Amino acid sequence: MNKELDKTVCTNVEWVGRAHCDRCHIRRLMFFSELPDSAFEHLLQPVDQFIHAAGSTIFEAGTRKKFIYSIRRGMVKLVHTAEDGTNRIVRLIGPGSAIGLELLDGADSYHHSAIAINQVDLCKIPVPTVEQLESEYPELYQHVVQQLQDQLDLADQWIVALGAGTAKQRVAQLLLVLDKFFAENNDEFILLSREDMAAMIGIAVETVSRMIAEFKRQKILYKTDNNLYTCNTAELLKIAQQD
Amino acid sequence: MNKELDKTVCTNVEWVGRAHCDRCHIRRLMFFSELPDSAFEHLLQPVDQFIHAAGSTIFEAGTRKKFIYSIRRGMVKLVHTAEDGTNRIVRLIGPGSAIGLELLDGADSYHHSAIAINQVDLCKIPVPTVEQLESEYPELYQHVVQQLQDQLDLADQWIVALGAGTAKQRVAQLLLVLDKFFAENNDEFILLSREDMAAMIGIAVETVSRMIAEFKRQKILYKTDNNLYTCNTAELLKIAQQD
DNA sequence: CGAGGGGTTGACGCCGATCAAAGCTGGTGG
DNA sequence: CCACCAGCTTTGATCGGCGTCAACCCCTCG
Numbered sequence: 001m002n003k004e005l006d007k008t009v010c011t012n013v014e015w016v017g018r019a020h021c022d023r024c025h026i027r028r029l030m031f032f033s034e035l036p037d038s039a040f041e042h043l044l045q046p047v048d049q050f051i052h053a054a055g056s057t058i059f060e061a062g063t064r065k066k067f068i069y070s071i072r073r074g075m076v077k078l079v080h081t082a083e084d085g086t087n088r089i090v091r092l093i094g095p096g097s098a099i100g101l102e103l104l105d106g107a108d109s110y111h112h113s114a115i116a117i118n119q120v121d122l123c124k125i126p127v128p129t130v131e132q133l134e135s136e137y138p139e140l141y142q143h144v145v146q147q148l149q150d151q152l153d154l155a156d157q158w159i160v161a162l163g164a165g166t167a168k169q170r171v172a173q174l175l176l177v178l179d180k181f182f183a184e185n186n187d188e189f190i191l192l193s194r195e196d197m198a199a200m201i202g203i204a205v206e207t208v209s210r211m212i213a214e215f216k217r218q219k220i221l222y223k224t225d226n227n228l229y230t231c232n233t234a235e236l237l238k239i240a241q242q243d
Numbered sequence: 244m245n246k247e248l249d250k251t252v253c254t255n256v257e258w259v260g261r262a263h264c265d266r267c268h269i270r271r272l273m274f275f276s277e278l279p280d281s282a283f284e285h286l287l288q289p290v291d292q293f294i295h296a297a298g299s300t301i302f303e304a305g306t307r308k309k310f311i312y313s314i315r316r317g318m319v320k321l322v323h324t325a326e327d328g329t330n331r332i333v334r335l336i337g338p339g340s341a342i343g344l345e346l347l348d349g350a351d352s353y354h355h356s357a358i359a360i361n362q363v364d365l366c367k368i369p370v371p372t373v374e375q376l377e378s379e380y381p382e383l384y385q386h387v388v389q390q391l392q393d394q395l396d397l398a399d400q401w402i403v404a405l406g407a408g409t410a411k412q413r414v415a416q417l418l419l420v421l422d423k424f425f426a427e428n429n430d431e432f433i434l435l436s437r438e439d440m441a442a443m444i445g446i447a448v449e450t451v452s453r454m455i456a457e458f459k460r461q462k463i464l465y466k467t468d469n470n471l472y473t474c475n476t477a478e479l480l481k482i483a484q485q486d
Numbered sequence: 487c488g489a490g491g492g493g494t495t496g497a498c499g500c501c502g503a504t505c506a507a508a509g510c511t512g513g514t515g516g
Numbered sequence: 517c518c519a520c521c522a523g524c525t526t527t528g529a530t531c532g533g534c535g536t537c538a539a540c541c542c543c544t545c546g
Contacts, residue, residue, distance in 0.1 A: 006468040080403045084484060090399050105392045111399065141384035148391035151349045155398035156333050156354065159322045163406040166332060167534065194493065202407040204535050206433060209494055241327060410502065437525065447503050452526055 074120030255296035316365030
């Protein structure tokens with residue numbers, strides 16, 4: 001695979017302000033969805049809101065911080081970097097999901113690196129605050145369980161869909177995943193860099209490029225805007241599953 | 244991949260008896276490890292213990308049962324079967340781990356099929372019983388979270404180690420995984436069928452066979468007993484990571 | 487304007503899928 | 517007890533897909 005060492009990593013982060021969960025207008029999507037407003041009156045440590053620029057690192061694998069992050073907007077990749085510098089994207093995380101949950105479970109450092117793909121808007125929640133709220137409101141456990149189960153399903157889907165088949169099938173599957181990922185808003189989705197796509201499905205960058213180019217030529221993949229695309233899902237499904 | 248339809252599935256199951264969790268001598272390994280003995284006095288529905296023969300199905304994906312299973316002994320494979328009959332092994336589960344946890348989270352059917360690899364000894368726990376105990380003893384949530392997090396880590400490891408690299412590297416990684424899986428007892432481990440190994444790492448059966456044969460010839464993999472093997476982990480690591 | 491990064495395309499060689507056939511093993515029944 | 521068979525494993529031969537190296541294009545930014 002590709003063995004590029006980290007180029008200068010952009011870590012452009014902007015502090016938006018203290019989060020006021022009791023007044024959050026998307027709270028039902030977020031990590032504290034089940035809690036009553038009163039839960040936030042005496043937090044051990046405050047929750048802060050940040051905006052990360054595209055490409056900036058949210059946290060790095062192995063570092064011993066004590067925060068989990070709930071994604072409000074944008075798309076995050078979880079990356080595993082091997083000793084030899086090879087890195088593999090293990091999961092894509094979007095709005096409403098949380099990352100760094102391994103810290104809630106005795107882990108003393110993050111298991112992956114988390115990097116913003118586009119501009120990401122998130123809440124940074126201290127672990128002690130989560131633990132405090134868990135003890136006061138056991139229903140929060142339900143939410144953690146839900147989050148973990150969802151991510152486990154994602155990981156399994158990753159193994160099944162993106163880890164087998166020919167290069168063309170995998171790219172088709174990947175496009176379907178991206179399409180579904182953005183489905184809430186509209187049919188359009190952001191096409192990732194070829195390098196990211198290659199790191200997701202474990203094939204060479206050039207091969208990804210060839211397949212994408214072929215799909216474009218066959219009008220299975222249309223460009224609608226700058227790097228917004230639409231795809232013919234029926235056709236992609238056929239390709240992904242043939243033989 | 245291989246598209247064999249289900250041959251006659253062996254479902255040889257033997258009921259061992261009612262489980263008495265309060266007297267279980269391996270309870271600290273099991274699903275109810277944190278609970279006091281008194282917790283089991285008034286269970287909504289009883290916990291039963293079973294022995295599954297090698298190859299027998301514990302549950303099938305999509306079926307609407309209401310039980311989770313805690314593995315006492317043996318090895319279980321979680322299998323995803325695609326529409327075209329292709330099946331892929333998504334995870335290996337061993338003693339102390341639980342399967343079917345998706346039911347605790349609103350899922351109305353199992354996400355995978357679970358099949359015993361060798362003889363498996365397990366406890367069959369009704370979901371209502373778990374929910375009852377969860378409400379009485381919130382610390383049980385911690386254990387569920389732990390289980391899910393462990394399985395998520397396994398899935399990620401699967402993606403990283405078994406989903407990339409050459410066929411030789413993947414087989415080497417797989418042997419290392421098997422070795423670690425059995426590490427508690429001794430160095431020896433059971434070598435799976437070529438078909439299972441192929442379904443884990445997404446390559447052809449014949450290729451797996453070739454690689455295994457090559458490792459045997461190079462004395463990196465020794466047969467010690469019937470189908471018990473030992474491996475030279477240092478050498479395998481070198482192979483798995485080279486370039 | 488040049489430099490640099492990402493994307494596309496071409497040429498080539500090797501890895502691994504596929505098809506085919508031949509050991510090997512355990513189980514079954516005569 | 518042996519013959520036979522079915523299923524698994526091994527090995528060989530062939531061919532296509534894809535990784536690799538390399539050149540070129542396009543766009544952005546200094």
